[in-house]
Amino acid sequence: MGEESFFSxxxxxxxxxxxxxxxxxxAIFSWVLFSIVLLSSCIDESLDGCYGEVTLRFDYPYNPGVxxxxxxxxxxxxxxxAAGEQVGTMQIEKNSLNAFQGFKTRLPEGExxxxxxxxxxANTYIDQTGKQVRHPDLLNPDAQIxxxxxxxxxxxxxxVVYGDDNEATxxxxxxxxxxxxxxxxxxxxPDGTLDxxxxxxxxxxxxxxxxxxxxMNDADTERRTFYPAMQAFDAGxxxxxMRTAVHRMNxxxxxxxxxxxxxxxxxxxxxxxxxDLIADNPAYSIVAQKExxxxxxxxxGISADVIVHPKxxxxxxxxxxx
Numbered sequence: 001m002g003e004e005s006f007f008s009x010x011x012x013x014x015x016x017x018x019x020x021x022x023x024x025x026x027a028i029f030s031w032v033l034f035s036i037v038l039l040s041s042c043i044d045e046s047l048d049g050c051y052g053e054v055t056l057r058f059d060y061p062y063n064p065g066v067x068x069x070x071x072x073x074x075x076x077x078x079x080x081x082a083a084g085e086q087v088g089t090m091q092i093e094k095n096s097l098n099a100f101q102g103f104k105t106r107l108p109e110g111e112x113x114x115x116x117x118x119x120x121x122a123n124t125y126i127d128q129t130g131k132q133v134r135h136p137d138l139l140n141p142d143a144q145i146x147x148x149x150x151x152x153x154x155x156x157x158x159x160v161v162y163g164d165d166n167e168a169t170x171x172x173x174x175x176x177x178x179x180x181x182x183x184x185x186x187x188x189x190p191d192g193t194l195d196x197x198x199x200x201x202x203x204x205x206x207x208x209x210x211x212x213x214x215x216m217n218d219a220d221t222e223r224r225t226f227y228p229a230m231q232a233f234d235a236g237x238x239x240x241x242m243r244t245a246v247h248r249m250n251x252x253x254x255x256x257x258x259x260x261x262x263x264x265x266x267x268x269x270x271x272x273x274x275x276d277l278i279a280d281n282p283a284y285s286i287v288a289q290k291e292x293x294x295x296x297x298x299x300x301g302i303s304a305d306v307i308v309h310p311k312x313x314x315x316x317x318x319x320x321x322x
Contacts, residue, residue, distance in 0.1 A: 054107055061171055062289035063290060073093075074119055077116045111157070112159070123136070131214040146226060151245070156171070174292075185299060198262050200260055201263060202228050204226040205225045210246070226244055228243065
C-alpha cells in the first residue's frame with residue numbers, strides 16, 4: 001500500500017504532461033490545416049474575394065486572307081464589371097502581341113465585359129470616363145484633321161469562375177473605312193515640284209459618326225470636316241494622292257467629297273456625294289465587319305470640267321486632257 005501511494009502522484013503527473021503534449025500537437029496540426037485552407041481555397045461566402053484565372057484571345061475573323069497580326073499592332077483593353085464599373089485597363093504593344101495574341105489576368109468571380117480598341121495611336125483619344133472614342137483634336141474648332149487611326153474594335157462578355165479554365169475570344173473588326181483620293185492635272189513648277197499655292201485640296205465634309213461609344217455606335221451630335229493630307233506626288237503624271245481613314249457609317253449618309261481649287265480661293269470644283277457613289281458602285285457598299293477602301297480619282301483638264309472616276313488612279317490613263 002505504501003509503495004503504491006508513493007508512485008501514484010508521479011503517474012498522475014506523467015499522464016497530465018502526456019495529455020498536454022498531445023493537445024499541443026493537435027492544436028499545431030489544426031492551425032497548419034487551417035492555414036492551408038486559407039491559402040488554397042475561397043472562404044468568402046459572397047465569392048467576391050475568389051479570384052480565377054482568365055485568358056482572352058484575340059482574332060480578326062471577318063476578312064478572309066488577313067489575320068489579327070496583319071491588321072492590329074496595339075491593343076487598348078478595358079475590363080468592366082457587371083454594373084459597368086471599370087475594373088482595369090491595359091495597353092498591349094506589338095512585341096507582346098507577337099508573343100501571345102491575347103491577354104491573361106486574374107479577376108474575382110463574376111461577370112465582365114472586355115472592350116478592346118486596336119491601333120489607337122496619335123489620332124485616337126479613348127475617354128475611359130465618358131466611354132467614348134474620337135480624334136484628340138475633334139472638339140477643337142480650329143483644328144484641321146487629316147485622318148483617324150486605322151482603328152479596329154472588339155468586345156466580349158465573359159464569366160470568371162474560381163477553379164475553372166476561364167477563356168473567351170475577342171473578335172476584332174475594322175472600325176474605319178478608307179478613302180483614297182487622287183487628283184490628276186495638278187499644277188507643277190518647271191523644276192518638277194508641286195505648285196502648292198495653286199494646288200487643289202480635298203475637303204471631306206458632313207462626317208457624322210466621328211465619336212464612338214464603347215459599343216462602336218455613333219455618339220456624335222455634330223457633323224465634322226476632315227482635310228486628307230497628300231500621301232504621294234508624281235510630277236510626271238501631275239498627280240497627287242490623298243488617303244484618309246474615317247469612322248464607319250451607313251450607306252445612306254450625308255458625306256461629301258469636295259475638290260477645292262486651292263487654299264487661296266477655296267472654290268468648289270467638283271463634289272461627290274458618297275451615298276450616290278455607293279449606290280452607283282455596289283462594290284463600295286459599307287458592310288458590317290468588312291474592310292473597305294473607296295477610290296475616287298478626279299481628272300482636271302483645261303476647261304473647268306472635272307471628270308470623276310470611281311476607281312484607283314493606277315487603272316486609269318492618268319495623263320490629263322490638256
